[in-house]
Amino acid sequence: MELFLMSPPGRGWALRGRNNFRSREAGQVDARKARREWLELARAIEARGGTVVALSSPSELLTGMPYAAECGQVVAREGAAPGFVLPRMMSAHRQAEKEHWASLARRMGFEVVEPGEGIWEAHGDVAHFDGATLLFWGGRTTLEGLEAASRWIPGEVVRVRVREPAFHGNMALLPLPAVDRMLVCPDVIAAESYALLRERFGEQRLLTVTEEEIRRYATNGLPVGRDLLAPSVVPESVKARVEALGMGVVSLDMSELCEKGGGSSRCLVSRAWVDDGAVRIPDEARLSAVAKDIEADA
Structure with a gap:
């Protein structure tokens, strides 16, 4: 079963931390529209066979919760x-989120563990490709935090160092497993890390994009099956390259969550694969239940 842990924006959702290059200069957001954007993405995921598990924020102060890539990592x-x-x-205003994700994870039947030392921003700094787990550091996650978390990651681990504006690894690299390729931005990956990627995966599987293109979220679309769920701000040239590989590109209007908030479709989920029956999903966390609340605002 393919799970997508998500958290819808609340009715009073606003930008609070403004800790990325988009949100720093953004105007006020439209919370109602952001909720509709979130629901469109969630429904697109389920239409392609994924299962959304939605945790509504218990407090309007936890404005970072919609960016659920940082909620944790299933292993x-x-x-x-x-x-x-x-x-x-890293951000103080987001540190209380994990208590609520931990509670849901326990109710679902996960064994909840603390990573240890340092800063580790979870799924936003994790990727999977060709049987390996890629762990990223150098943006917000520190090397100390990566190493503490890596103790819980099974199998082969590839460590990749990134730099701003890639504040997470998911802004530097996007696996496209359906076509056996990765979109990679060498401009924001340390030279030794990029050399490691070429050696491990083969240069022919790495399709490069520029720093300017990742500022328009070239690596932040969400691949589900053979479709890439991408914000409309992604450059047309990047969409065309993905389509040339044999994938479809579904363009989503994400003016509030992405263009102002700074987090794209990939940033809004923590993705996991679990055996059928390994976990249980509370009824209130099903997309059908959460959708009713969002549609009531429409």
């Missing part, structure tokens, strides 16, 4: 329930 554990590794967030 497989042989002979035991899957683990849920909690984040250690």
